Amino acid sequence: MSFPEVDVVPTVAWEDGTVVMIDQRRLPHEQVFVRCRDHHEVGAAIQDMVIRGAPAIGVAAALGLALGVRNSSSESTTLRAEWDDMCAVLAASRPTAVNLFWAIERMRRRFESQVATGGEPLRTALLDEALAIQAEDVAACRRMGDLGAELLPAAARVLTHCNAGALATAGYGTALGVVRSAAREGRLEQVFADETRPYLQGARLTAWELQQDHIPVTVITDNMAGHLMARGEVNAVIVGSDRIAANGDVANKIGTYTVAVLAKEHGIPFFVVAPVSTFDLSTPTGADIPIEERPAAEVTHLAGRPITPMGVAVRHPAFDVTPHRYVTAIVCERGVARPPYTESLRALADRAP
Numbered sequence: 001m002s003f004p005e006v007d008v009v010p011t012v013a014w015e016d017g018t019v020v021m022i023d024q025r026r027l028p029h030e031q032v033f034v035r036c037r038d039h040h041e042v043g044a045a046i047q048d049m050v051i052r053g054a055p056a057i058g059v060a061a062a063l064g065l066a067l068g069v070r071n072s073s074s075e076s077t078t079l080r081a082e083w084d085d086m087c088a089v090l091a092a093s094r095p096t097a098v099n100l101f102w103a104i105e106r107m108r109r110r111f112e113s114q115v116a117t118g119g120e121p122l123r124t125a126l127l128d129e130a131l132a133i134q135a136e137d138v139a140a141c142r143r144m145g146d147l148g149a150e151l152l153p154a155a156a157r158v159l160t161h162c163n164a165g166a167l168a169t170a171g172y173g174t175a176l177g178v179v180r181s182a183a184r185e186g187r188l189e190q191v192f193a194d195e196t197r198p199y200l201q202g203a204r205l206t207a208w209e210l211q212q213d214h215i216p217v218t219v220i221t222d223n224m225a226g227h228l229m230a231r232g233e234v235n236a237v238i239v240g241s242d243r244i245a246a247n248g249d250v251a252n253k254i255g256t257y258t259v260a261v262l263a264k265e266h267g268i269p270f271f272v273v274a275p276v277s278t279f280d281l282s283t284p285t286g287a288d289i290p291i292e293e294r295p296a297a298e299v300t301h302l303a304g305r306p307i308t309p310m311g312v313a314v315r316h317p318a319f320d321v322t323p324h325r326y327v328t329a330i331v332c333e334r335g336v337a338r339p340p341y342t343e344s345l346r347a348l349a350d351r352a353p
């Protein structure tokens with residue numbers, strides 16, 4: 001199986017003309033792999049949370065498109081119509097993480113430049129592009145990890161929300177990449193992982209990933225964060241992101257906004273770690289970012305058992321927007337953006353990779 005060279009859990013891989021993913025719905029108790037045989041299965045895997053996390057779903061979509069073209073026997077005109085349909089299927093899987101649309105767009109550019117040749121050269125070019133997206137994501141995470149670690153206090157006690165780790169990327173992680181680099185440099189004392197209701201990415205995935213790496217991790221429920229901050233037990237917050245607007249407003253897992261406000265109240269730096277593929281500079285502010293609403297059952301049920309009265313009204317926005325005034329710095333693979341973000345994000349986006 002050709003997973004990229006990383007020292008942490010595999011997220012997604014190309015294997016023998018299929019896309020293989022670790023089933024994140026079954027973690028931490030079972031390590032089961034799902035094999036997608038066509039782009040519809042990849043789209044469904046993203047929608048159903050087999051794979052999740054902004055960079056990871058971008059990589060999965062790119063591999064899904066390579067798979068779709070590999071499965072098609074059509075040539076040029078018919079293939080173009082099929083291609084548009086493949087892109088539409090994958091784009092419809094989840095709305096908030098811009099990395100998904102970024103990856104589809106990059107694959108589309110490669111398709112357009114190669115479609116005239118058709119056949120095996122086109123299939124090879126699209127797989128090469130998808131594998132390049134995957135490899136670049138691991139490299140970006142490692143770079144962000146090292147850049148972000150430099151921003152942390154000497155004995156860092158980090159609070160994180162959701163899972164922005166190896167599982168959410170092609171490997172190493174964004175927020176957890178910083179944690180990994182800081183641990184390697186001997187600057188990490190403790191990670192507090194918010195459990196992250198309702199889907200429990202923190203309790204299930206962040207805790208599992210860090211435990212595998214022997215990094216000290218303590219799970220807390222989301223409503224404990226303020227208490228720990230007030231007692232001086234947290235000295236940095238690090239989160240990932242699904243989409244960053246031009247003004248530095250940050251969309252991330254529901255509950256991130258609450259943590260950011262608490263951090264500001266307690267004078268704790270709030271760092272966002274995300275690759276340039278998460279920047280959406282065509283979206284002026286966070287108010288313009290589409291927020292996914294997920295099924296009510298994810299709120300009303302815990303591990304398949306109901307926890308609320310039958311028929312009660314439920315809201316389930318899966319993401320929120322943290323206004324840029326709460327963000328101390330945004331770390332990407334090209335450097336560290338500080339306020340005013342309208343200028344610093346543009347400068348990093350324009351900088352050569």
Ligand code: MRU
Pocket residue numbers: 052053054055097161162163164165168169173174175201239240241242252253254318
């Ligand atoms: O619903 P999810 O699990 O896909 O949400 C994931 C997050 O919100 C992550 O924090 C974000 O994608 C950054 S991952 C590097």
